[in-house]
Amino acid sequence: MPFGSVVFAFAVGALIVGATGANPFSAYAGLLCGGLGIGCTQGENPALEISNTIVFAIPLITAGVAVALPFRAGLFNIGAEGQLLAGSIACTAIGIKFNTLPAPILLPMVLVGGMAAGALWAGIPGVLKATVGAHEVVTTIMLNYIAQWLLRFLIIGGPLQLGPGTSKSLPIGEGARLATLLPADNSLIIFGLPASVYRVHTGLLIALAAAALFAFLLWRTSFGYEIRAVGQSQKAARYAGVSVRRTIILTMVIAGAFSGLAGAVQIAGVDHNLTDKYFSDTTGFDAIAVALLGLGSAVGIVLAAVLFGALHAGGAIMQSDAGISSNLVLVLQALILFSIAANFVGAIRRGLPFGRAPAALPPELPPAAGLMTEAAAAPPEPT
Amino acid sequence: MAHKHFRFLGVVAAAMVLTMACGGTSGGGTPTKTYKIGLVTDIGGLNDKSFNHLADIGLEKAKTDFKIQGDVKESKSGDDYVPNLTDFATKKYDLVIGVGFLMQEAVGTVSGQFPDIHFAIIDGAGTDAKGVDLKHPNVQSLYFKEQDAGAMVGVMAGWLEKNGKAKKNQHIIGAVGGISIPPVDHYIAGYKWAAKMEDPSIQVKIGYSNNFTDPAKCKGVAKSQIDAGADIVFQVAGGCGLGVLQQAGQSGVYSIGVDADQKDADPSVIASALKKVDVATYTAIKNVVNNQFQGGALTFSIANEGAGYSIDNLDVPAELKAELDKVLGQIKSGALTPPADIPA
């Protein structure tokens, strides 16, 4: 992961904070406390802060994979949020309808159901792109909105609603829930707090498995080779005998499955029901930044997800301890992205007076820029 | 304004009455410790000019009256409820106040994890995922009979329509709600019931913006009601609802504010339905400071002056004033009971 960019972002962030008359040190101290549990001064519990960070990071790992995979094929999956919502909705619906089934049956059902819903949500743009050349940025954005409004329809006055006058769904059955890593016991005290406070759940293992699967798929399978080939050059891939159309569709479907899984895991592991907050959820968009920051590698994505989770958790503490709006976190995220994209760090290094040869620059970004031209301009010819 | 003065005295009196009713006289000397009070706001944020804003006012007043440290955490989304409440509980605050119905489940969960910490929640109870009150002894619910306040402004709206004193006088009025949740719908229920009581031929157009923060979203809904003939529009949508007031002003009709006195929000505001969230917050804090915290439910209504109404930018004819006073008395005495559910 390009650490230089992170350092750059924090440096510029400190300047912005200082320029508006606030104290960057107390701001960052708040972030550090809330994100990593380090240096907490107001009585926060470090273990709890770390737990919150991980909880925020879990969906970002899987969703990050869902964005990173299509990147390799030259596709921009801006629809990860809609696919994630589709997965959440499916998981909840199944978890409610079959809520009496035991865990060994119901849990796989809701997770697979979530993956299927996400796959469908991404498959539609994939097919449209591969057949009539419909631009995937537009179609996925449309599906994002459709998913949002479908959610509202279902939980406000709709079939999944908990009861009249509520804006949330019924809870999913016990069997559909992912266990927390620590026992959810109010009386067992761990690290000074009741164990149930730590919400880290087994979805973490699923997320890590997803990242590993992504790496395996991309680098160890022939399909992964095809994905990368199409991403480099559709023309060359076609000459090499790769069915570009099939690759595009399949890549989107798999990516959608990952997003849907992220959504399902979030319901099964943390929320246990659908609420209106999902209408304004931004996980799918944060995942884009995670995928970019992670430079498309599994390890990078996990690290980036943890960083973003830490920033999310840290922001809340920073706001209450240092009085600085948690939105500063968004500014930092943006600066990181700018720095990576523009390779500011490399430029700074090149400007060093001693003419020191620059250390290895961050590796090339996946060929995302090509997507608006080649991928959009010429949909694949039938093989 | 004498009206306001009287109301303020009523507020203080109510607070004292409620405190004493809660459990014995306030004995003991001045507390020597600094009580730490944590306020967790709902997603509307503090600048909604109504709901969250009022809770903060209650906190600020308590700060001047008692030796307390008061901190506020704004919830940016539903994801923040549990972490915000937990953070205050972890730091062993003396009272953690959740502002809003949407926080019920979060309060239920966290209050179960920290049985030694006092919690209060406005507009709800500590519940489980199904909305069932867990009745934790460390949770105090602060309920409001919003329908009382809604009824009073409904009387006003109905009377104006019946007597041709509104702007278009087509016997059509409107209400714009945020989301269809009980606190919102109670207001609308009282409004419609009372308006029909005053003017049986009245039509009440009810719409929802599904948003509590963005005024632009409520403006469109209000405009559609106004275009359909409504000339008095009641906003029940927090910060978003300010757009309703703005649209009414632009369209030259009347509007009604909610929760706090919104007289200054727009010249078109003729009345506001009041929900004394500041009183409730203050009362909860006062109880803790006086070591008189008790779990269970407190209900604020017209009867104990926890709800009410204000007359804003309108010269009210004497007959209307008399009608308002009459209905107020009837609700207070129990002769009239506004419904909690929106009548057909």
Added chain:
Amino acid sequence: MSGLEDIFHLLFTANLWQATLAAAVLLLLPALGGTISERSGVVNIAMEGMMLTGAFFAVVADLAFHNAWLATGVAVLAGALMATIHAVVSIQFRADQIVSGIAINIFAAGLTVFLANRIYGLQDVGHVGPTEGLPYIDIPGLDHIPFFGKVLFQQNVVVYMALVLLVLVHVVLFRTRLGLRIRAVGEHPQAADTAGINVYRIRYSAVITSGLLSGLAGAFLAIGISNTFVPNMTDGRGYIALAAMIFGKWTPFGAFIACLIFGLGQAIYDNNSIIHVSPYLLSTLPYILTLVVLAGLVGRATPPAADGLPYVPGSE
């Protein structure tokens, strides 16, 4: 079904179309900006961020100076500044333009609230007074035309500006030498360079123009339609404008049609008090419609050939 009947009747009211046009303009301005930018070869998905920035600074300036026009000027400049960042990062540093665009959106979302917090504290951002917003003007005479008078001539001043800009952008892009140059730079920058056209200058100007237009849209939203700043008040409109631009095949009038469809959806939704169909299902209609149209009728959407590729002289 009474719900459909309600909608049917609604479609014949002038009020509905009046609201539709206003909502469409809010999307049209950034879509025009995006079109210009992309025609010159710079992918621009930062309209959302530029619009939000414009909205914020419009409110700040109006609260400080109590003058809607001055505030709009500030907003437009703020949008242009954001655009400049995107331009520098994309053109000078040759960054991936999609990444840069997304970064701008995140940056704007964070910076606006951060600054609001620093300037106004945790409390009210403040509301612009009723006389200090961008005014609604009924064009005398024309506004009394039945039906169309209400729709076209009883609007906010920005709506009129936007309609003029729509025609202007179309004419410039397709009927002037400047437009030819812009399009040349977008299709074959190397050839354009050889022909003596300053590729960098055209691209910078195009991107900054998109910032100006998005900033104007932000001002319209914040001090024309609304009267305060709310975090994320643009609410995805920049992304919808992007979709409209692609839907319209990178032409101003094509984008306008798409904007009208989305505006119509918004206007129908606002009428949920008087129609008896689930407002949530209703809201999905414009998006479903777009999908259907893209799937069948619109055909291939071909962006300018060099769209998204940083220009490196002598690379071809």
